[in-house]
Amino acid sequence: MKLTKMSLALAGLMAVAIPLATAQQINAAGASFPAVIYQKWFEEYRKMHTDVQINYQSIGSGGGIAQLTAGTVDFGASDMPMTDEQISKVTVKPLHFPSVLGGVVPTYNIAGVMQDLKFTPETLSGIFLGAITKWNDPRLAKDNPGVKFPNADIQVVHRSDGSGTTFVWTDYLSKVSPDWKSKVGVGASVNWPVGLGGKGNEGVAGTVKQTPNSIGYVELIYVVQNKMAYGSVKNASGSFVKADFNTVTDAAAAAAKNMPDDFRVSITNAAGKNAYPISSFTWLLIPSHIPDAAKAKTIKAFLQWMLADGQKYAAGLSYASLPKEVIAKEVKQIAKIQ
Amino acid sequence: MATPAVADTTVIGRRTTQTGDIVARLITFAFAASIILITFLLVWQLWSQSAPTRHKFGFAFLFTSTWNPVTEEFGALPFVYGTVVTSILALLISVPLGLGSAIFLSELAPAGISNALTFLIELLAAIPSVIYGLLALFTLVPLMRDYGEPFLKSTLGFLPWFKGPVYGLSLLTAGMVLSIMTIPFIISVSREALLAVPREQREAALALGATRWESTWQIVVPYAKLGILGSIFLGLARALGETMAVTMVIGNDPKIKASLFAPGYSIAAVIANEFSEATGKVYQSALIELGIVLFLLTIIINGVARLMIIATTKKGSKR
Amino acid sequence: MSGNLIWRKSVNAVMLSVTGVFTVLAVSSLFLILGYLVYYGGRSLDWNFFTKLPLPPGEIGGGMANAIVGSLKIVGVAALMGLPFGFLAGIYLSEFEDKMFCPLVRYVADLLNGIPSIVVGLLAWGLVVVPTRSFSGLAGSIALAAMLIPIVTRQTEQFLREVPLSLREAALALGASKWKTIATVVVPAGSKGILTGMILGVARIAGESAPLLFTAFNNQFWGGGITQPTASLPVMIYSHAIAPYEDWHRQAWAAGLVLIGMVLIANIAARLVLARGISVPRA
Secondary structure, eight states: HHHHHHHHHHHHHHHHHHHHHHHHEEEEEESSSTTHHHHHHHHHHHSTTEEHHHHEEEEOOOHHHHHHHHTSSSEEESOOOOOOOHTTTSSSEEEEEEOOOOOOEEEEOOOOOOOOOOHHHHHHHHHHSOOBBBBOHHHHHHHHHHHHOOOOOOHHHHHHOOOOHHHHHHHHHHHHHHHHHTTTTOOOOOOOSOEEEEEEHHHHHHHHHSSSEEEEEEHHHHHHHTTOOEEEEEETTEEEEOOHHHHHHHHHHHHHHTTTTTOOOOOTTOOOOOTTEEEEEEEEEEOOOOOOOHHHHHHHHHHHHHTTGGGGGGHHTTOOOOOOOHHHHHHHTTTOOO | OHHHHHHHHHHHHHHHHHHHHHHHHHHHHHHHHHHHHHHHHHHHHHHHHHHTHHHHGGGGGOOOOOOEEEEEOOOOOHHHHHHHHHHHHHHHHHHHHHHHHHHIEEEEEEEEHHHHHHHHHHHHHOOHHHHHHHHHHIIHHHHIIIIHHHHHHHHHHSGGGGGGGOOOSSSSHHHHHHHHHHHHHHHHHHHHHHHSSSSSOOOOHHTTTOOOOHHHIIIIHHHHHHHHHHHHHHHHHHHHHOHHHHHSSSSOOOOOOOTTOOOOOOHHHHHHHGGGGGGGGGHHHHHHHHHHHHHHHHHHHHHHHHHHHHHHHHHHHHH | OOHHHHHHHHHHHHHHHHHHHHHHHHHHHHHHHHHHHHIIHHHHHHHHHHOOOOTTTTTTSSOOOOHHHHHHHHHHHHHHHHHHHHHHHHHHHHSSTTTTHHHHHHHHHHHHSSSOOOHHHHHIIIIHHHHHHSOHHHHHHHHHHHHHHHHHHHHHHHHHHTHHHHHHHHHHHOOOHHHHHHIIIHHHHHHHHHHHHHHHHHHHHHTOOGGGGTOOOOOOOOSSSTTTTOOOOHHHHHHHHHOOOOOHHHHHHHHHHHHHHHHHHHHHHHHHHTTTTSSSOOO
């Protein structure tokens, strides 16, 4: 009796498992910065090609690079270009494919403050260094006349995991603040002087949303989707710019013309009157040699789609699409995948 | 006649089924031995995978407080600090509550109610850690941030433990969640230890004119103290290894600060958060070495706990 | 003299009532936890939750169908591996006494039982994920099985030991061999307790999240089977709870309710089975 019941159950499980096993499974992991548009892309792609499931897990750029190096995923994703040292550790050389542009914004949750705040390199680095500790500090008031700041401690929120978003943020701060550069520096995971750690862009946004008088840094889509307040930042030309499709695209303009062959650039603190200073490309890290021919074919097809139709989703999700010159160059790189 | 026939088949039967016995013994032995194999594999894995950091830092690893993946400087101190502090906080709350409840359940409550209530309390131990985390994140953290911690700050703010900004996500909140998770262990085992105290002890005290409470507190509890201590160590061992509930409310900041309102980090939480993204052999092995530290801590404490509990049951059965 | 007595009597009354209050607090925390889950989880449960896949962040209407099936798969495979393992090991410890070996196995089993689940996850990662270069539900199952085995072993041994010696001797006197005695007399006699241990063990591992984080990983889709990354309820609860989306929080509550429902039903059922089972006094 028991035996027949068990075998029936097993048969049931098989029945569910086998048809699904014929769908092509591709595993990827990495940055949370572009995770929102990636999930959208992979979902849309699956609707068009029902036998392809690209499973993307948002574990941070550090995770994307680590898992790509360990070989546990078919491709990775990162907002931080891999260093030469990191590339040398991967058995199959990875190719960088910029997928989309985005901006990292300072988001805050301050009691009684509904307006958009203006931040300068001095105030941002001061806050994250722990030099500016209260919201009603005169340095903040100077840039934001008319705003009623509470007399409250600033709760800083940063990333607890290895993050490309952190890389972009600290890259910007290192360029504009010599103090920051010497005390903390650039990296995916730095020794933060102050603050709470949240996991992923999702975790930082979640923590800022729930913690009064807090400030954090996240990719634009996370504040838009969660209706959170975010400020403008003073760029290299002196104007206070808020991140959006146009200002982020402007930041990439110079790089678009002079894109290196391996696509590894930083566009923080870009020149340009309307450029958003904390913008970045984000990359898919695709191995140059994929042994499974079927997977290689699917990945190449997906990349083609991403560079054409996929870009149309960027604006609606608060990212910016890639410049034409970059797209043209990338299409040529697809051929390099064996 | 029945007996010789039985005797005959018994002789034949025993020979053929002796192989059966040997086979059964071998099979079950293999599985029992595999338990040792699994544990050995675990220890070997931990030891070999943590080699890079062990060679690089040696014992200093345990006493360094930097955790810098960029410069590849790793130290276990902030995590040991967070793990120990949250566990001690948990015990500070759960031991009085747990022992008090155990006394009630063993001395005062009638057997039926005592069993029923103990059953309910033991259900608390079955609730998964991630659900404790879910509840704590959405209910306890706002409560602590908006009411609990400010209250402590205003009344006890002169003490170094209650100074500093209030986030909600903190060592204190993590300690409180852990206390709820350790209570069922303390109650369950202490109650058993108290029940094992011979009746004569209580009766003798009462005969000498002690009140119920005096008899309990001054005679019964000391008699059962080994078992009670054992329950505390058991609860401690559980608290040290808790992962999900802690990582959701502790704030994830690898720093050592005096204030309990500050965010901290525990060994289990950092492994859970950073393992899948540890780039480079040194980073990964640092996390695995932390795993060894946690493993050793829990073995020692569990071992002590079990010794104490065994000692109590032996003592209790001596009449 | 009488003043002292009044003092002692009032201390007595106060302290005894304090213990009662503490007990009420302890028990009520259980009801608070269940209450919150039933309230928030109940409001969030809908048909979508059980039938739909997760949607991209920000879109409403997704569900956790794949996590429910994934959990069933992972726990199912872990049970298939761990239950027979622990059962047979428990038989050895109880029936075949061995002066040096048995205490060693018992000690190691207790050790394994006390190891934090995240460390067991590290073991499965090193043994399965790294060599196969792939996250998989199977690696998760192996981690969970490693946690299940010591629980089932000790429970099996305990309940087999409680079967009275007289039953064994009677069987042996009738000419049965040792293994036949075990299989047809001892095990059935202790079956209720053994079954209880198995149910409780499986309920315990079904709620574990930490060992699955870097073994089974996670998956938004159905996945390609147990050798691929597989979604599971506990991991989904974690990732959804720490995210900023209200809809994801809602789903986390629903998942929490489903998970606690399964765990508590298993626990209550197991203990009821046990209560009605053996009437042999505990040794």
